[in-house]
Amino acid sequence: MKTSTYKYILLFGAAGAFLACSTKKNNFVNRNFHAVTTEYNVLYNGNIALDAGVKELNGTYNDNFWEVLPVERMQPTKEEMAPDGKKNANFERAETKATKAIQKHSMYIGGSEKNPQMDEAHLLLGQSRYYDNRFVPALEAFNYILYKYPTSDKIDLAKVWREKTNMRLGNDEIAIKNLKELLAQDKEFDDQVFADANAMLAEGYLKTEMPDSAIVALKTAVEYTTRNEEKARYRFIIGQLYGKIKKPDSAYAYFQQVIDMKRKSPRRYVIQAHAMQAGQFDYKAGDTLAFMEKYRDLLEDRENRPYLDIINHQVALFYDRQDIDDKAVYYYNKSLRATSQDRYMRASNYRNIAEINFENAKYPVAGFYYDSTMTYLDKMSREFRSIKKKRDNLADVIKYEGIAQRNDSILHVVSLSEAGRVTYYEEYIERLKAKEEAERKRLEEEAQRQANIARSSGIQPMGSPGGNDPLMGATVPANRGNSLSAQKQGAQAAGSNQLARRQPGSIGPGAPGSSGGGGGKFYFYNTANVSYGKIEFQKKWGNRPQADNWRWASELRNVARNNQPDDADTLTTVAGNDAALAEPRFTPEFYISQLPTSQTVLDSLAKDRNFAYYQLGLIYKEKFKEYQRAADKLEKLLVSNPEERLVLPSKYNLYKIYEIINPERAELYKNQILAEYPDSRYAEIIRNPELGAGKTQSPEAAYAALFKRYENGEVREVLPLTEEAVDIYTGEPIVSKFELLKARADGRLAGIEAYKQGLNYVALTYPNSEEGKEAEATLKTDIPALEKLAFGAPAGTWKVIFKFDNPNDPRIKPLKEKIQKYIKEGLNNKIILTQDVYTAESDFLVMHGFNSKVAAEDAISVLKDYKDYKIAETPYVISSEDYKVVQVKKNFTEFTAIK
Numbered sequence: 063m064k065t066s067t068y069k070y071i072l073l074f075g076a077a078g079a080f081l082a083c084s085t086k087k088n089n090f091v092n093r094n095f096h097a098v099t100t101e102y103n104v105l106y107n108g109n110i111a112l113d114a115g116v117k118e119l120n121g122t123y124n125d126n127f128w129e130v131l132p133v134e135r136m137q138p139t140k141e142e143m144a145p146d147g148k149k150n151a152n153f154e155r156a157e158t159k160a161t162k163a164i165q166k167h168s169m170y171i172g173g174s175e176k177n178p179q180m181d182e183a184h185l186l187l188g189q190s191r192y193y194d195n196r197f198v199p200a201l202e203a204f205n206y207i208l209y210k211y212p213t214s215d216k217i218d219l220a221k222v223w224r225e226k227t228n229m230r231l232g233n234d235e236i237a238i239k240n241l242k243e244l245l246a247q248d249k250e251f252d253d254q255v256f257a258d259a260n261a262m263l264a265e266g267y268l269k270t271e272m273p274d275s276a277i278v279a280l281k282t283a284v285e286y287t288t289r290n291e292e293k294a295r296y297r298f299i300i301g302q303l304y305g306k307i308k309k310p311d312s313a314y315a316y317f318q319q320v321i322d323m324k325r326k327s328p329r330r331y332v333i334q335a336h337a338m339q340a341g342q343f344d345y346k347a348g349d350t351l352a353f354m355e356k357y358r359d360l361l362e363d364r365e366n367r368p369y370l371d372i373i374n375h376q377v378a379l380f381y382d383r384q385d386i387d388d389k390a391v392y393y394y395n396k397s398l399r400a401t402s403q404d405r406y407m408r409a410s411n412y413r414n415i416a417e418i419n420f421e422n423a424k425y426p427v428a429g430f431y432y433d434s435t436m437t438y439l440d441k442m443s444r445e446f447r448s449i450k451k452k453r454d455n456l457a458d459v460i461k462y463e464g465i466a467q468r469n470d471s472i473l474h475v476v477s478l479s480e481a482g483r484v485t486y487y488e489e490y491i492e493r494l495k496a497k498e499e500a501e502r503k504r505l506e507e508e509a510q511r512q513a514n515i516a517r518s519s520g521i522q523p524m525g526s527p528g529g530n531d532p533l534m535g536a537t538v539p540a541n542r543g544n545s546l547s548a549q550k551q552g553a554q555a556a557g558s559n560q561l562a563r564r565q566p567g568s569i570g571p572g573a574p575g576s577s578g579g580g581g582g583k584f585y586f587y588n589t590a591n592v593s594y595g596k597i598e599f600q601k602k603w604g605n606r607p608q609a610d611n612w613r614w615a616s617e618l619r620n621v622a623r624n625n626q627p628d629d630a631d632t633l634t635t636v637a638g639n640d641a642a643l644a645e646p647r648f649t650p651e652f653y654i655s656q657l658p659t660s661q662t663v664l665d666s667l668a669k670d671r672n673f674a675y676y677q678l679g680l681i682y683k684e685k686f687k688e689y690q691r692a693a694d695k696l697e698k699l700l701v702s703n704p705e706e707r708l709v710l711p712s713k714y715n716l717y718k719i720y721e722i723i724n725p726e727r728a729e730l731y732k733n734q735i736l737a738e739y740p741d742s743r744y745a746e747i748i749r750n751p752e753l754g755a756g757k758t759q760s761p762e763a764a765y766a767a768l769f770k771r772y773e774n775g776e777v778r779e780v781l782p783l784t785e786e787a788v789d790i791y792t793g794e795p796i797v798s799k800f801e802l803l804k805a806r807a808d809g810r811l812a813g814i815e816a817y818k819q820g821l822n823y824v825a826l827t828y829p830n831s832e833e834g835k836e837a838e839a840t841l842k843t844d845i846p847a848l849e850k851l852a853f854g855a856p857a858g859t860w861k862v863i864f865k866f867d868n869p870n871d872p873r874i875k876p877l878k879e880k881i882q883k884y885i886k887e888g889l890n891n892k893i894i895l896t897q898d899v900y901t902a903e904s905d906f907l908v909m910h911g912f913n914s915k916v917a918a919e920d921a922i923s924v925l926k927d928y929k930d931y932k933i934a935e936t937p938y939v940i941s942s943e944d945y946k947v948v949q950v951k952k953n954f955t956e957f958t959a960i961k
């Protein structure tokens with residue numbers, strides 16, 4: 063009997079469940095069944111997925127604290143995403159759940175929705191689409207709520223989300239208008255909805271460049287939001303905006319509010335708030351002791367370890383702005399060694415180290431750091447272009463500074479007496495030995511430290527007593543050893559490689575990733591062991607030849623005698639000195655024997671050095687605005703017996719430099735130029751400044767004017783002017799531009815051979831300039847293609863040409879008038895008449911635009927035979943391709959012969 067009862071209960075329960083599943087019946091059971099199922103099953107899981115997606119987004123989003131933060135964070139679009147990037151799957155899952163809720167549980171009966179959870183389902187649908195960057199479908203979902211559920215308790219939230227979506231679609235003005243209307247309503251809002259509405263209004267104001275209004279809205283959002291993360295973010299943005307509108311005190315106060323939140327604020331906002339306050343610190347009048355005490359505390363706080371890049375960067379800036387270069391570089395490097403996702407901060411560290419080295423005239427090192435800077439900058443940014451330009455200019459500085467320093471050093475030593483040279487190199491050798499000894503001690507200390515680490519870790523270093531000999535691969539007795547214990551050697555080798563492989567262009571001394579080491583236990587597999595072994599060998603044995611019996615001094619003397627030049631008497635004394643033979647670089651004779659003795663060579667060195675000084679003076683003056691440094695180089699040039707052609711322009715440049723930094727000294731050079739070179743162009747400019755500003759202008763302005771005339775077809779006029787400009791600006795960087803323009807004008811008038819010669823001259827004379835590189839590239843690519851041009855190529859259009867041996871031939875004007883009349887009367891709108899330059903003495907009058915050769919010949923017949931024209935000049939029909947050949951190769955005579 064009980065069994066039958068259970069059967070009936072199960073049967074009726076199943077029937078009830080089946081009937082309740084229907085979405086077409088509007089009764090109590092159906093409505094509540096679908097409402098409960100929607101809320102506690104589908105929407106519950108969907109909202110969990112949405113919250114997880116937002117949490118993941120906020121956790122992985124990389125804020126750019128160098129700019130005003132966006133109020134809301136979004137995942138990157140498909141175009142912005144990295145090639146290996148993936149979309150947040152949680153948002154797709156949330157959308158799936160929302161779609162399922164709508165499709166399976168919507169009860170749209172009799173023109174209205176009976177399931178009270180459908181407004182929340184559409185809200186979830188819109189939110190998931192919004193975070194997935196699908197804004198148009200998201201807007202449809204929010205509008206559906208506003209249209210179908212006007213009495214929903216989620217209506218205000220839906221309106222806020224609709225305006226958020228409008229902003230993403232670029233409808234900022236509409237979004238601001240609608241949000242202001244919403245907030246102006248006389249009703250009570252949920253606190254978080256009210257905060258979100260104000261935050262989005264602030265976002266709209268930010269996008270429309272109204273920071274004052276954004277600050278007001280954000281302050282309201284801070285007051286009403288219930289989320290601490292948002293409070294911290296909004297306060298931080300307010301601080302940034304106050305800084306943007308030049309209200310530093312208010313900015314400082316809001317950053318302090320972020321700091322005072324302590325653990326209620328995410329740590330990144332607290333650290334960045336400290337950094338923003340540091341940016342406002344007065345390094346001259348501020349309390350530097352309090353500043354450093356604060357940052358020492360931040361550095362020592364273990365909780366700040368993920369942010370050591372930011373903290374060390376600020377400490378570096380503190381020292382940098384006080385010109386304490388060594389400490390600034392130290393902390394910049396510490397910032398670089400810390401793990402960081404902030405690419406611009408890394409770029410800033412590299413750039414600032416580069417600037418320090420540049421100021422200290424360490425140009426090659428500065429160049430390395432500028433290279434590293436550019437790897438972390440956006441290639442389309444203005445700063446990247448500025449750094450690249452400076453780096454390109456620095457290449458010339460490095461080149462000419464190297465020439466000047468090297469040649470100056472050689473000429474100075476050559477000018478010394480024999481005893482003076484010996485003394486000079488003995489002092490140098492002492493410095494060299496001291497430097498190597500200091501390096502050896504440092505390596506030993508590092509080795510000992512590595513050995514201590516190895517012992518504390520329970521790892522037996524390679525080569526330890528009683529272990530395997532790294533050279534022999536066999537076990538050796540514990541009492542076997544050299545001046546250093548085998549254990550110390552192995553440990554020292556482990557640490558030495560880190561220092562051996564440091565590069566100034568990486569991340570500075572001691573950087574992670576700069577240490578190396580080979581794998582395996584075989585000695586030569588470990589580059590650290592090899593590096594240390596070389597140092598120890600040279601210390602004990604010096605430089606030894608690869609020969610039998612290399613340890614014996616007698617054999618070393620024989621090698622020295624065999625390699626000794628016949629006239630090198632100074633080397634014969636070395637044979638009796640084993641130490642000197644073992645290490646010749648520690649003897650003055652090693653260097654003295656390499657000094658040049660030929661007067662021709664010495665004159666060449668002096669000439670190159672002087673020109674390097676001149677170029678450096680112009681580079682510092684024109685490209686870097688380093689006026690004092692430019693003046694120093696030009697002053698050095700004038701006391702170094704320069705070529706006459708460099709004296710006057712050097713004095714004039716010094717006059718212009720001192721006008722800016724030392725007017726009294728400028729008068730000295732002004733008077734020298736007027737007295738010694740009264741008829742020069744420079745004297746004329748000094749006497750008549752308007753002429754200097756107008757007729758001669760700056761070199762850049764003169765070039766720009768000439769180039770414009772060249773583009774306008776004034777080739778004959780431009781060519782002699784470029785030759786004059788080359789004479790005027792000889793020795794200045796811009797001369798390569800005039801030379802290239804001259805080559806182009808000459809090629810335009812004389813043909814490809816002249817163009818080729820001009821390009822070759824520019825490429826060889828100015829190989830390091832942009833023009834020299836452009837000329838070289840043109841010679842390799844364009845010139846071969848132009849040389850291959852020949853008559854007979856397939857033609858698309860045709861021309862009629864008339865050749866005149868004089869560009870001012872009186873027959874040209876009446877012929878032009880007849881042709882123009884023919885074009886007008888014949889309604890030949892496609893025919894164009896031009897007068898083209900052919901050579902320096904001749905021109906073509908050209909009718910362009912004939913579709914076929916027959917059409918061109920018909921036009922000639924009309925012009926010759928029709929009574930209103932009756933032209934007497936000889937016309938030629940030529941294809942567009944053949945006309946190109948004629949202009950490039952200047953072979954019109956050859957063309958007429960084959961026609």
